[in-house]
Amino acid sequence: MSPVPPPPLVTVAHSRAAISGRVADLAAFVRHSAPEVPLSKHPLWLDVLRTGLGHEVYALETTASGRTVGFLPLACVSSMLFGRFLVSLPYLNTNGVVAHSADVQAELVARAATLAEELNVRYLELRHEAPIAHSALNASLTSKVHMRLPLPGCSEQLWKGFSPKVRNQIRKGEKGGFSVQWGGAECLDGFHDVLCANMRDLGSPVYGKELFRAILNTFPNDAEICLLHAGDHPVAAALLLHGWGITEVPTASALKEQNPSNVNMLMYHHLLQRAIERGQRVFDFGRSTVASSTFRFKKQWGAIPHPATWQYSVLQGEVGDMRPDNPRFQQVIRVWQRLPVALTRLVGPLIVRGIP
Structure with a gap:
């Protein structure tokens, strides 16, 4: 008896109207795709990016015999200043293809590359951790790494794992008399005030x-x-995302004038404790360039580098055209750092929504 052939793969690009009907199945598929799955992989991020940034969004889903076997969320980032880009996913550090087999990965990448051509974007960007081999992917960036800390079972073990220097910096922050508030929308104004000041100082x-x-x-x-x-x-603020077994901090800021107080160290200690209280096994500090100041900051907590491979299908220009380390942006960054915070708060969101 000849072997039964595998069921055919069917890949569909769900547009905005159809995504809501697929969220439950896609979320269940993503949830079981790895031992630890960050919240940034949840398909509802497509709704977040549509509502919060006005992006057109797509959910590529591959099925076999009606069962989900692959998923790729995409957002079309568009602006008159920079052009159009198809990204998985903007704002977030990691996303891209979720699939267990190479044939499904290839199916999703091929469909995404076709969609990129249909939308006439400059490039397709897939924020992978492990690279996927595909002829359509003709460029990559590997200069940054994810910094992740395996978490112990309790805060006492966490404290014992810190170096004497880190403990002293946390103690100094504790002596500053800072109060700590946890919350949602009621904290948004204060969070955004700190973020606006810090991003202006960074030139972003x-x-x-x-x-x-x-x-x-x-x-x-x-x-x-x-x-x-x-x-x-x-004076300091952070956004925490609690996923399945892993907590990530995609945005964190502290006022520059508070650097001597070590309030940032105190805040990160609270973030780590919060993740442990939630029963998480891993804390993701986000991406950093190897040997940079942010890399060293995260490493001092015990964070371990993990690969970050952002892959591209470049259709127009070059990947480096939009990178913040491109020399052509250095003068713009210096000018931005001298602008009033009130002005950058007003203009910044209009600019950043168009940056992939």
Whole structure:
């Protein structure tokens, strides 16, 4: 008897109207795709990006005999300044193809490359961790790594694992008299005030409140803000996303003038404790360039580098055209750092929504 051939693969590009009807099945598929799955892999991020940034979104789904075997979320980032890009997914550090077999991976990449051509974008960007071999993917960036810390079972073990230097910095922060607030939308104004000031100092346009409001509204039980105050004044803030076994911090800021107080160290200690309280096994500090100051900051907590392979199908120009380390942006960054925070708060969201 000849072997039974595998069922044919069917890949569909669900547009906005059809996505809501597929969220439950896609979420269940993603949830069981790995031992730890970040919240950033949840298909509801497509709704967040549509609501919070105005992106057109697509859910590529591959099925076999009616069962989901692959998923690729995509958002079309478009602006008059920079052009159009198809990304999985903007704002988030990791996403891309979720599939267990090479044939399904190839099917999804091929459909995404075709969609990129149909939408006439400059490039397709897939924010992978492990590379996928496909002829349509003709460029990659591997200069950054994910910094992740395996978490112990309790806060006492966490403290014992810190170096004496880290413990002393946390103690100094504790002596500053800062109050700690956890919450959702009620913390959004203070969170955004700190973020706007910090991003201006870094020379980067800031995301608007609408994005963070959409995140908090979409994930009311799994997204929360940590806000530290000096008196009534917010001085440090972070957004935490609690996934399946892993907590990530995609956005965190502290006011530059508070650097001597070590409030940032105090805040990160609270973030790590919060993840442990939630029963998480891993804390994701986000991506950093190897040997950079942010890399060293994360490494001092015990975080371990993990690969980040952002893959591209470049149709127009080059990948480096839109990277912040491109020399042509250095003068713009210096000018931005001298602008009033009130102006960058107003203009920044209009610019950053068009940056992949």
